Amino acid sequence: MDTSLTYAEQLDREDPLASMRDRFIIPVHNGEAQTYLLGNSLGLQPKATKARIQQILDTWSQYGVEGFFMGDDPWMKYHDHLIGPLSNIVGALPHEVTVMNQLTVNLHLMLVSFYQPSGSKRKILCEQKAFPSDQYMLETFVKHMGMDPDEVILEVSPRDGEDTIRDEDVLLAIEKHQDELALVFWGGLNYYSGQVFDMEAIAAKARSLGIPVGIDLAHAAGNIRLHLHQWGADFACWCSYKYLNSGPGAVGGVFIHERHHHDIKLNRLAGWWGYDKETRFLMEKGFKPVQSAEGWQLSTPSMLLYACHLAALEEVQLAGWGKILGKQEQMKNYLWTLLEDLQQTAPSGHLRILTPRDWRGCQVSIFLAKDGRKIYDALMEQGIIIDWREPNVIRLAPVPLYNTFADIWRFYNAFKSLL
Ligand SMILES: Cc1ncc(COP(=O)(O)O)c(C=O)c1O
Known part of the structure; x- marks a missing residue:
């Protein structure tokens, strides 16, 4: 060499x-x-980002609130621009992806829908030493549900003398604890070691045993090839400030498999931005979700964050x-x-x-x-x-x-x- x-x-x-x-x-x-080798932490700024932000500011100054409906690029449609490129990157159908909030917030929201402990099935299987925010998220969510995290959270560790967790050990743990598990929650690419897990096999094993599965893709989105729809995970969440170059504190992304979109029995925390678009402005009582991943949105999105995200996704498309x-x-x-x-x-x-x-x-x-x-x-x-x-x-x-x-x-x- x-x-x-x-x-x-x-x-x-x-x-x-x-x-x-x-x-x-x-x-x-x-x-x-600089020899900048930290795309895993904060990706660099595309030169086009400034102009995309300026476009939002211009629309705001020209139209005020009417910017949602007027101008070259009305804000009501802005989310649509993000979905095509993003769904291609994460291997999802466009209606399975939505862009909202930030990663840890979105993980909490997904637990509301996909962690449904009942009877003997109450446990969550996850990796040992997951990124701290994921650990705190699981710990506090479980406490919020009135349970003890030490009893509910099961971790898979590397074998003695090894640095990384073997995929086979994850699959064995799912099988071994199948009667107790209410959720398998996994980090697709470990932030510390850089290990990529066999997300396809983990999702297939969990689903074959009727256990919901969610994936944190913070270090995987925009970095490796993903096939979320095909793998059949129930949900996945990611941030876009690392390999997706959308700026510090950038808006997060969520995948929800289409098989859940019409399930009105599924718990969720709702807000008006997830309400059916045709009738949203009738302001009626009773939550009626958009029948897609967008039905999990809560709040009016930040157009400034969307603009940063769009500029960065356009670079991916160009390349x-x-x-x-x-x-x-x-x-x-x-x-x-x-x-x-x-x-x-x-x-x-x-x-x-x-x-x-x-x-x-x-x-x-x-x-x-x-x-x-x-x-x-x-x-x-x-x-x-x-x-x-x-x-x-x-x-x-x-x-x-x-x-x-x-x-x-x-x-x-x-x-x-x-x-
Ligand atoms: C694996 C993983 N999960 C969660 C987070 C927390 O993300 P946020 O601060 O955007 O909620 C990070 C941040 O780097 C992460 O790497």
Whole structure:
């Protein structure tokens, strides 16, 4: 394998998506573009975002509240622009996707509908060390229902001496606890290790035993190929500030399988934005939901957040989702080869890659047995922007839309000299 900068630059010259980088604003460090490898945390700003926001401000200033119905792009229809590109990215039917609120809020809302404990079936199966917000969400929701989280929440852990949870252990746990489970709730791509779970198998196993299944896709949406409709999960939620580049605190996304859209017995917390569109403004008593995922909306959406989201989704469309995934695979293979070289450079046992070798997606997590924090700080000082997770893990995620192969090489080269 060629570990030279010349080779990385050659890969960049051959990259069919190379021109996309110029459509994003790359932050600057000491007068040079940062080597920004944190798309797993906050994706960068598309240059087109400003104009999309300005368009909303212009409509507002020109029409006031009539902006919902007037102007080039009335706000009442804005949600429709988001659904096409998003449903393509998450592998859903357009009416199975809605854009609303933020991730943790949406997860709570989905539990209202899909966590229905009854009789001996009261437990929720989830991964050990799920992202903290998911843990707090489950803990407080269960308490709110008058139950004890320690009794209700069952976690699957990695085997002794292993860093990641085996898919087979998840399936075995579902089978073993089938008579007690009211919900399987899983993170599709683990935020700490970068592990991608076999969501298809987990959803199929849970459904075959009549257990509802929900997925947190915070680190998966816009990162890996998903087939939510086909996999048959009951619900999934994601944020759009990571790989979907829609800005800090961006609006969240929700998938609800179409088999639930007409089920009026399903619990839900409602608001007027989920009310049947034809008759919403009659303002009548009695909730009558839109017969699609939009029926779970509650509040008037933020057009400013929608505008940020639309600008970013248009970049995905311009690049082509298939091409993005293709470049991601190539970046992953390139990064992996350089990481293997780093592993050979480091003293034995010093550097361990937590992310499984057959990983999909942009993120890779590296465990450093010693001096991890020093290495991290030194990389950041050089403008190589990655992140640090206690106690000793570095995470990075080169993304196809704005990272280059030379970015990956710069990380490798700086890391190697620090080792
Ligand atoms: C896996 C996962 N779940 C939940 C959250 C919380 O998302 P939010 O703060 O948008 O509610 C995050 C945030 O990074 C996350 O990574």
